[in-house]
Every structure is written in C-alpha cells, then in structure tokens.
Amino acid sequence: MTKTRLYIARHGKTMFNTLGRAQGWSDTPLTQEGERGVQELGIGLKKAGIDFDQAVSSDSGRAIQSMGIILDEMGLAGKIPYRYDKRIREWCFGSFDGAYDGDLFFGVLPRVFQIDDFRKLSLMEMAEGIVEVDTTGWAESWEKLSKRIKEGFEAIAKDLEAAGGGNAIVVSHGMTITTLIYLIDPKAVEELVLDNGSVTVVEYEEGTFTIKKVGDLSYRQVGAQILEEGHE
Structure with missing residues (x-):
C-alpha cells in the first residue's frame, strides 16, 4: 500500500x-x-x-x-x-477573538498565571487560561x-x-x-x-x-x- x-x-x-x-x-x-x-x-x-x-x-x-x-x-x-x-x-479565543495578540498573550495570560512570559505556558495551560478569561463561553x-x-x-x-x-x-x-x-x-x-x-x-x-x-x-x-x- x-x-x-x-x-x-x-x-x-x-x-x-x-x-x-x-x-x-x-x-x-x-x-x-x-x-x-x-x-x-x-x-x-x-x-x-x-x-x-x-x-x-x-x-x-x-x-x-x-x-x-x-x-x-x-x-x-x-x-x-x-x-x-x-x-x-x-x-477559538472567545471574547479575545480579534483582540491584539499583545493584550492576550503578553497581558492577560501572564496575569492569570502570574508569570512574566506566556511562552513558559504549555498549550494546555494556554487553552485553560483563555477559557478562564473568556466572557462568551465560546473558548474551548x-x-x-x-x-x-x-x-x-x-x-x-x-x-x-x-x-x-x-x-x-x-x-x-x-x-x-x-x-x-x-x-x-x-x-x-x-x-x-x-x-x-x-x-x-x-x-x-x-x-x-x-x-x-x-x-x-x-x-x-x-x-x-x-x-x-x-x-x-
């Protein structure tokens, strides 16, 4: 085959x-x-x-x-x-769809996890962080x-x-x-x-x-x- x-x-x-x-x-x-x-x-x-x-x-x-x-x-x-x-x-970034990358990845996510750089996060942590801050319920x-x-x-x-x-x-x-x-x-x-x-x-x-x-x-x-x- x-x-x-x-x-x-x-x-x-x-x-x-x-x-x-x-x-x-x-x-x-x-x-x-x-x-x-x-x-x-x-x-x-x-x-x-x-x-x-x-x-x-x-x-x-x-x-x-x-x-x-x-x-x-x-x-x-x-x-x-x-x-x-x-x-x-x-x-799907939920309520952050269309937002500036800097706001989400360099602002919101580091604050959620209390770290200085989002690149220290695993993909799983990033996904769960987005769900946590999403106000629409659309993020997965x-x-x-x-x-x-x-x-x-x-x-x-x-x-x-x-x-x-x-x-x-x-x-x-x-x-x-x-x-x-x-x-x-x-x-x-x-x-x-x-x-x-x-x-x-x-x-x-x-x-x-x-x-x-x-x-x-x-x-x-x-x-x-x-x-x-x-x-x-």
Whole structure:
C-alpha cells in the first residue's frame, strides 16, 4: 500500500496577522503579501512533483482562499476532491477573538498565571487560561480543543488510507497545526514558530501519526525563486 501522508500548510498571511491580532474563529482575507506567499507555495509544490490525491482545508475563509491559490498554481483545481473540515479550524479565543495578540498573550495570560512570559505556558495551560478569561463561553477547554483537532486530522488520514494511501494537501492554522504536532510529539513544539505558507508533513499508518517535517519553508523558497526568474 502507498504511504499515507498529509502535507499541512499554514494559510497565507492575512490582515489580522499583519496587524498582530488574534484571529481565531474570526476571519480576514489574505493580504497581497499573503497571496504571493501561497502562490510561491503552490509553485514550489508543483516543482517538487508531489502527486496529491485529496485536498482539505478548514472552513475559514483564509484557509479556503489559500487552498484556491495553491490548487490553481499546481494545476489541480477541479481535478482532485476538495472539501472543508471545521474540526481543523484555528483555536477559538472567545471574547479575545480579534483582540491584539499583545493584550492576550503578553497581558492577560501572564496575569492569570502570574508569570512574566506566556511562552513558559504549555498549550494546555494556554487553552485553560483563555477559557478562564473568556466572557462568551465560546473558548474551548484543552480536552475539547485537542480532541476535535486530533479527530479532524485523523479523519483526513483515515479517508486517504482507506482509498489506498497517497498524499493530501491540507490548509489549516498556526495554533491548530502546533496542537497536532504537540499531540504527536510534545518535544517537537519547543521553540516552534510556524510561518505562513510553511508545510508540516505527517505520515499515518495503523492509527499512528509520525512527523516527517515541521514548518518547512523550502517549497515557498523554490516557488519564490521561480517567480523571480519569471519576472527578470
């Protein structure tokens, strides 16, 4: 059987990413820079010659917009099955959705835990801290959050495996991808920063994920070089 692999890309840079706002379940479109970044990614993936059998994104507009550009650049739009899965959405920040990152991560969360730097917190602590300060009741507990993310990515992998294996291109979100990586290997998220348009590759076999690459920007870099050469 062919190996089952998910190529999980973080969506392109958005207005809120640029403004330093926590996006969560709220949404803003890609900026011109963001569109260029995922265009580079699509070109790089095509150059790599990877055969993709399925495409899946979260149901957030920024992920859908990113996937559209990637599929266009790979020449796969309308040629492979594409669906949305709300389980691979970003974390919900509740009443802090749309708030400045600085207010939440450098202000509120450190105060909740009485620490000087939110980066000392585990993902579980961050999730529970957000639930504690959320006034809407929308933020998810770590148990609920990690369960829906794990189930979302597992469903994609199981579907692909059942069809004989192969590769899926997946577009998701920074903290969601980080959570998946953590659930596979907690040590792999230490000092981790996932750039927009980076690719994390996981392999799935007999109910278990294995990490192959984390936050890989090489596809974007190849695509950027091809775009530059084309404009000379």
